[in-house]
Amino acid sequence: MSLPEAARQALEAFAGQASWEQRARLLMQWGDRLEPLNEEERNEANRVQGCESLVWLVAEQRDGAWHFRATSDARLLRGLIALLLVRVQGLPGEELARLDLGQWFNELGLGRQLSPSRSNGLNAVLQRMRELVS
């Protein structure tokens, strides 16, 4: 399975970043690139439940492929969401269902962000994404 171009760039940027400062700076930069959600879209129906931060996720189908937009009030979580979206953007439903996103975050060196004890919201976003596309 070939990586989308943005995902390839993310991998290049994150792989091999040993210092927490570098990873944090990169996450914040990637978070700033998220497509914005307007005021109306940041509504209760689009809220991802189960996060201690506020997170909104919107899923749309365009020509049989899924397109997501999401944001959060927490900056580092925005970065994590951006890294998630670059991997899943534009995939058809079956391909998305098969994708091992844990593996994707491991490759980025961010696997711990998905550990079950984390309440940072990334797991909740994944869960919500699966519900939306199923």
Next chain:
Amino acid sequence: MLLSPWRSAFPALAALAAEEQTYLDSAATAQKPQAMLDALAGYYASGAANVHRAQHLPGERATRAFEATRTRLAQWLDAGSPEQLVFTHGATEALNLLAYGLEHLFGEGDEIAISALEHHANLLPWQQLALRRGAKLVVLPLDDRGVIDLEAATQLIGPRTRLLAVSQLSNVLGTWQPLPELLALARAQGALSAVDGAQGVVHGRHSLSALGCDFYVLSSHKLYGPEGLGLLWGRADALARLRHWQFGGEMVQNADYQSAHFRPAPLGFEAGTPAIGAVIGLGASLDWLTRQDAAEMAAHEALLHAQLLAGLRARDGVRLLGEPQAALASFVVRDVHSADLAHLLTEQGVAVRAGHHCAMPLLKRLGLPGAIRVSLALYNDGADLERFFRALDGALELLR
């Protein structure tokens, strides 16, 4: 630099240090002394057995060790007779035991008073009891320091109040609550009282006989003991008002197919096999604690706490929640999301707690989505605080 003479008694501290982890989350669960690990290993290695059932040697040995812990706890808490101590599977279960065991005393329009700072464990059992019985949950407000407002409490605890349930030491604000005054208010109205001592019992010695409450609950794992174990203490006449709530082995005196008679407290409220190993382990932790100098421990904790507060107050934009008096401090930083701060402290190996601390209504009332909590124990030292502050400064520099 403040050193902890007790640190070396806790093997986990060295193990965590080897992983570059600074443990500042003891209000969630405390690390365990070697003495407890030895007692647990000793019990299982020499032969586990059920208690109060068998006449064989391992059964007798287990029962003796199990009951010895009850006696030790009664002494530790100045709690009167060991018969007044019921082992549960946690402080949460002890509070649920109360909410079910006392249910028959509540009717339509009766009131249960709790405070605005209660942990979910001392909120939800009462909230649900109120819903079951058509009773009313009355929430005592706090003052700016994070202490229950006595003036308001005097108005709110009234003739319809059947029970007062409050924390001794807040798990979010680190404030001691004015228990003597509150308990007197409840007593004057003929209401029962329950104190959640989960945090308070860990910091300082308290005399339950002198405290004046009807019930007191605690959990072992915060008191340097194993998990899966809590305790309910009650005055003898208060315990007698509890109805049995869980049914099964050992709590029964006489059983027929269609009816049964149950034992009184404590065994009548310890249905099924208790957490025998955990009880024995807690006994060993208490033994160890008893051998330490209580005044020295209190002074160490007070000094560490003062250094924590001073460091937080010295930092620009840091806002403490309430005015913490012991054990812990929760804070937020202006223009910085707590989740971001928590993320970066975790990245730097600082183990603190972020979020709502199982007190969602309190955080909502403070208008905060979450906060960071740093909590201390005997084994923490000045170097732990130094690492925390270095990590905090590094994180804030990045985020601002």
